[in-house]
Amino acid sequence: MAGETTRGQQTKWQTPCQQCPLRSLPSFRDFSAKELDFVAQFKRGELSVERGATILVEGMHSAHLFTLLSGWAFRYKLLPDGRRQIMNYVLPGDLVGLQGSLMDEMDHSVEALTPVTLCVFERAQLGRLFERHASLAYDLTWIAAHEETILDEHLLSIGRRTALERTAYLLSFIHQRARSAGIVGGRRVMPITQQHIADTLGLSLVHTNKTLRKLADRKLMRWQDRGCEILDAEGLLDLSGWEGLKRKTQPFI
Amino acid sequence: MAGETTRGQQTKWQTPCQQCPLRSLPSFRDFSAKELDFVAQFKRGELSVERGATILVEGMHSAHLFTLLSGWAFRYKLLPDGRRQIMNYVLPGDLVGLQGSLMDEMDHSVEALTPVTLCVFERAQLGRLFERHASLAYDLTWIAAHEETILDEHLLSIGRRTALERTAYLLSFIHQRARSAGIVGGRRVMPITQQHIADTLGLSLVHTNKTLRKLADRKLMRWQDRGCEILDAEGLLDLSGWEGLKRKTQPFI
DNA sequence: CGCGGATTTGAGCGACGTCAAGGAGCGTGG
DNA sequence: CCACGCTCCTTGACGTCGCTCAAATCCGCG
Secondary structure, eight states, X not given: OTTOEEETTEEOOOOOGGGOGGGGSTTBOOOOHHHHHHHHHHEEEEEEEOXXXXXXXXXXXXXXXXXXXXXXEEEEEEOTTSOEEEEEEEOTTOEESHHHHHSSSOSSEEEESSOEXXXXXXXXXXXXXXXXXXXXXXXXHHHHHHHHHHHHHHHHHHHHSOHHHHHHHHHHXXXXXXXXXXXXXXXXXXXXXXXXXXXXXXXXXXXHHHHHHHHHHTTSEEEOSSSEEESOHHHHHHHHTOOOOOOSOBOOO | OOSOEEETTEEOOOOOGGGOXXXXXXXXXXXXXXXXXXXXXHEEEEEEEOTTOEEEOTTOOOSEEEXXXXXXXXXXXXXXXXXXXXXXXXXXXXXXXXXXXHSSSOSSEEEESSOEEEEEEEGGGHHHHHHHXXXXXXXXXXXXXXXXXXXXXXXXXXXXXXXXXXXXXXXXXXXXXXXXXXXXXXXXXXXXXXXXXXXXXXXXXXXXXXXXXXXXXXXXXEEOSSSXXXXXXXXXXXXXXXXXXXXXXXXXX
């Protein structure tokens, strides 16, 4: 799977952890040398997938977990009749598949929104991590608890905010996350379709479209070609009634 | 706060961990002697609160975390104008306040639905736990990831299930959890009002009432006095399109 | 040029919300 | 014992937000 040789002995090692481009971003915490050593050998390879590829499938048992290195992905669940709910988006630095590594099977699926590269870790080594690297173990727990925080806020949105508020919230949320992950390419954020937004917010595609139009009419954002441009981040945040991301720096692995 | 003396030297120690009533339940994992020792000294006392009391408040910084020993509670968030979203219910064996111990402040509040007893742990000792008890650290991560799993399913419900399906899901969910926590007192489950159900499912009180009526008409459940009786657990599960709880045994602290 | 995916827009409808009113159960004080 | 004031549950009437259906349009790509 990952770490396969492309030709001869050469593995697909694009990025040794020591030079991980994420580490230099202000929003990620620093590693000690010892931690870095461990993570470097914890990493088993890299995995690259196309846009639209499914990285993990609900119900599967996976021997790996991943950190997303570059690109965008999202986590979702399906109802038997095909209704889809997107739980969250996965950005560089985010851990993927921790839940599936701890429980026996994935409770959700993960799909790539763009071409994506992931660092591959072996689930079997998680035990070693917990035994020998308390600080990283702590980080893992932190990461899981942080995801819980985000889901709480999403739940509040879907359960209690109006369509307009929800949409403003989601755009603000994604915008802030993208900024902190260092991937706001100019004015265009988010490689997603309106269908993704609908499936994240629990709305229909048509109503999502009309709601986005209202936001555009208020000059808060502008939709363009699989994504949107944020015109008035403050206005959106205001409308959503959300407090914004709290954490300045986050751990990652 | 907790551990205060009631008279003379006698502390409110109702339950030494060695005799914790939860440990004998089939759904909780066993401790090794070493783990038990640590947890026993990690526990700083007990806290008892009345029905309706607020145990933790969103935005607060708490020096403690808790395991619920007996009773029912729930986690919720509020919008500035008072709209409330309940994220989950807290049953015996559940950890409360982990998120607030890892981040700096609570992202949600917790309120007691019945008189509640909690074991009190000190946040400051979490570091020791991670350093010396890898297996417990692993459990903490597991617990956080498990909560994530539950929130994923709730999100799916609120986002994509109809009012009838949602309600059937919630009743099934609470029923299964109550069973596995060993607190189904006869036929009456759940010390909650219809307002709680509404705030959990993102519905209005009136519509919740009408939806419960439909379930009752189908002889799936019967509402009675702050709670409900499950008449046809299978029928409810079926209607909800939920797969049911997966885990047989869960760790706790 | 043709095709498929994404976005738009209008029309009509239905699920769910709001408003309003009433009843049942219960604890408290007179 | 009774009256009262709560909280919670119920039900009807009516309004509306968001859904479904349907049809265009736009656009990148083969």
